[in-house]
Amino acid sequence: GAGVSQSPRYKVAKRGQDVALRCDPISGHVSLFWYQQALGQGPEFLTYFQNEAQLDKSGLPSDRFFAERPEGSVSTLKIQRTQQEDSAVYLCASSASGDTGELFFGEGSRLTVL
Amino acid sequence: EDKVVQSPLSLVVHEGDTVTLNCSYEVTNFRSLLWYKQEKKAPTFLFMLTSSGIEKKSGRLSSILDKKELFSILNITATQTGDSAIYLCAVNSNYQLIWGAGTKLIIKP
Numbered sequence: 659g660a661g662v663s664q665s666p667r668y669k670v671a672k673r674g675q676d677v678a679l680r681c682d683p684i685s686g687h688v689s690l691f692w693y694q695q696a697l698g699q700g701p702e703f704l705t706y707f708q709n710e711a712q713l714d715k716s717g718l719p720s721d722r723f724f725a726e727r728p729e730g731s732v733s734t735l736k737i738q739r740t741q742q743e744d745s746a747v748y749l750c751a752s753s754a755s756g757d758t759g760e761l762f763f764g765e766g767s768r769l770t771v772l
Numbered sequence: 773e774d775k776v777v778q779s780p781l782s783l784v785v786h787e788g789d790t791v792t793l794n795c796s797y798e799v800t801n802f803r804s805l806l807w808y809k810q811e812k813k814a815p816t817f818l819f820m821l822t823s824s825g826i827e828k829k830s831g832r833l834s835s836i837l838d839k840k841e842l843f844s845i846l847n848i849t850a851t852q853t854g855d856s857a858i859y860l861c862a863v864n865s866n867y868q869l870i871w872g873a874g875t876k877l878i879i880k881p
Contacts, residue, residue: 662814686823689879700860700871701815714868761806761869763814 660684662764664750670770671740679735679767683752690733691761692725693749700748707733740771774799777862778872784824786880789851793875795861796843803864805844810858810874818846818859851879 663682666748671677683690689708694717703717709730718725722740727733737744747768751761776797785791797805804822808815819828821837821844828835832851835846848855858874 698873700873701863701869702871703868706868751814760817760820761815762817765813 662750662752662762664764664767666697666767667765667769670772672772673741676738677740678770679748681733681750681764683731684762687752687754689753689755690727691751693733695747695749742771745769745771774865774870776861776870776872778861778875780875781873784877784878784880785851787851787853790849791844791851791877793859794843797863798842799863799865799870802867806862806864807835807846808860810860815860853879853881856880868873
C-alpha cells in the first residue's frame with residue numbers, strides 16, 4: 659500500500675479482554691516498530707522487527723503484551739487481559755532499511771480499556 | 773540512561789512570528805536525529821540530521837545539528853496557523869529511537 663495501515667483505528671475493550679492490533683507496513687519495508695503513546699507524551703518504544711525476526715522486545719511493559727510478524731510483512735500486537743493502564747495510542751512504523759532512518763508511521767490504534 | 777529533552781514544552785505565538793524549538797540529547801551511540809510533526813494523527817517526518825553544521829531546509833522550516841554540544845534546533849519562519857502541532861525530536865541510538873516529550877506549538881491568527 660501507499661502508507662502504513664493500522665487497524666482498528668479505535669478499540670474499546672472491557673478490562674480483562676484480549677485485543678489484537680494489526681499493522682500493515684509499506685510493502686518491502688524491512689524494519690517494523692511498535693510504539694505506545696500516552697496523551698501528551700512522545701512515543702514509547704515497545705518492540706522492533708527486522709523482517710520476521712523480533713530483534714528487541716525490551717519495551718513491552720509486561721508478559722501480557724505479545725507481538726509477531728510471521729512472514730516479515732504484517733504484524734500483530736496482542737494484549738491479553740487488558741488493564742486500564744493499557745489505554746493509549748499504539749503506533750506502528752516501518753522503515754525501508756534495517757535501521758531507523760526515516761520512519762513512516764501509521765495513524766495508530768487508539769485503545770480505551772474501561 | 774539515554775535521554776532526549778525538548779524545550780519549551782509549549783509555545784504560543786502569533787501568525788507571522790518566527791519560532792525556534794530546541795532538542796538536547798544524551799545517548800550512548802548516536803546515529804542520527806530526527807524531527808517529526810504530529811497533529812491529531814501519526815507523526816510525519818520532517819528532517820533527519822547526521823552531521824554537525826549542515827542546515828536542512830524545507831520551505832519555512834529548517835534544522836541544524838550540533839554534535840559537539842549535543843543539541844538540535846528546528847526553526848519555523850513566518851508561522852501559519854497550520855503549523856500548530858506537536859513537534860517531536862527523536863535520536864537514533866543503534867536501532868532504537870529515543871523520543872523527546874515534544875513541544876506543543878500553537879499559532880494564533
